[in-house]
Amino acid sequence: MKRAVIVMALSFLLSGKAFAQNEQSNQNSKKMNTSKDHYTFKLSDQVTRTKLSFKNRYGISLSGDLYVPKNSDGKIFSALAISGPFGAVKEQSSGLYANQMAERGFIVLAFDPSFTGESGGEPRNVSSPDINTEDFSAAVDFLGLQKNIDRNKIGIIGICGFAGFALNATAVDKRIKAVATTSMYDMSRVMSKGYNDILTPEQRTQMLEQLSQQRWKDAETGTYAPSSNNLPEKLIGDEPQFVKEYFEYYKTSRGFHPRSINSNASWTATSPLSFMNMPILTYIKEIAPRPMLIIAGENAHSRYFSEDAFKAAAQPKELIIIPNAVHVDLYDQCDKIPFEKLTEFFKTNLK
Incomplete structure (x- = not known):
């Protein structure tokens, strides 16, 4: 049973269409805004x-x-600069964070990562x-070229999977003077080891064998197949709680966006x-002496990544656990996201 839960969880990570067929039976009469210009917050x-674009070091237009x-x-x-969650777009959580932090006196860039949303990149x-x-x-490059920004006072915020990328x-980028994360995922860890590192060496080998065989299929067809859907066509009530929470955010009017992979x-x-x-946090100690703020929900399934x-x-660092919060609460629940703490952190350290 435990392995089935993990397979289900991993299939959600890798397949944004995992719940795509559940819409009518699981919307609870909530009407979603399917306009591509829609933002999930006011x-x-x-x-x-202001909408803009900039290029990264690989020439991809973001x-x-x-x-x-x-x-x-x-x-x-x-x-x-803010991005995340993994599989989301700038009209969702990262934009909400940017809106809140700009209200508090920062210029903030929320962006779509390469290959997703309105950003470029193929496939x-x-x-x-x-x-x-x-x-x-690349977002730091852009910000540092603006005349109304002090390039020596730039920080970043990563949400969910993009929290790991932010760290x-x-x-590696010493221009970044402070970093904060919320509901962090270490994507290389969860992909390669499963939730709570439960994958056995044999299971990892089996996964790699399947992925390798998929490469033959993609090479033969000349296209990149989407992730297979290992979840049922509709929620039946016995799914892991955090899967239900993801569903409530991405697949209802609360957070749905047509460009979001997870939606x-x-x-x-x-x-x-x-x-x-390719473990992404190998050199996390090299963030010091620049400060780090890590925020996680008390009841988040992902809490162990942050801890x-x-x-x-290395110091200086601070860990904040938000009482009674689950992973997706820190996507959009403004009464639980500690924006005042984030403001204090960046105002103190971007100077």
Whole structure:
């Protein structure tokens, strides 16, 4: 039973269409906004939002939204770059965070990672530990070229799977002066070892064999097959609680967006390959002496990722556990996301 739960969980990570066929039977009469211009939150009347694009070091054009406090003429700001969760788009959580932090006095860039959302890159719906780490540094490039931003006062926030990439980017890119994460996933760890590191060497070998054989199929067809759906067509009530929580965010009006992989598409079947032997947090100690803030929900299934990253990191560092919060609460529940703490952290350390 435990292995079945893990297989189900991994299939959600790798297949955004895992719940795609459940819509009508599981919406509880909630009407979703399927417009591609839709945002899952309301723009603050104290903030302006401008769509833009910039390129990463691999020449991929990234799409972002720049959030700027109103009445900012003549001022020089500290800035933040934000991305995540894994499989989400800038119109969801990262945009909500950007909106909130701009309201608090920062210029903030929320962006779609390479191969997803409105950003470029072919094939679509692929993730890479290297390129997605680079995406954060490319966002720093963009911010540091703006005349109203002090390039010595740039920090980043990573949500869910992009929290791990944010830590990896900060370790290698010394221009990043402070980093915060919420509901962190270490994607290379969960892909290669399963939840709570439960995959046996034999199971890992079997997974690699399947992924390798999938490469033959992709090469023969000239296309990249989507992840297979190992979940039932509709929720029957005995799924793991955190799977139900993901469903409630991505597949209902609360967080649905048509460009989000987790809402309306699927990762490619071979996406896990690049994570299987490339641990992204190997050099987490090299973030120091720059400060790190790690935030996780008390009841989050992913909490152990944050706690283990915190243990592995060097000072200065801080771990905050949000009482009674689950993983997806830190996507959009503004009464649980500690925005005042994030504001204090970045105002203190971006100076």
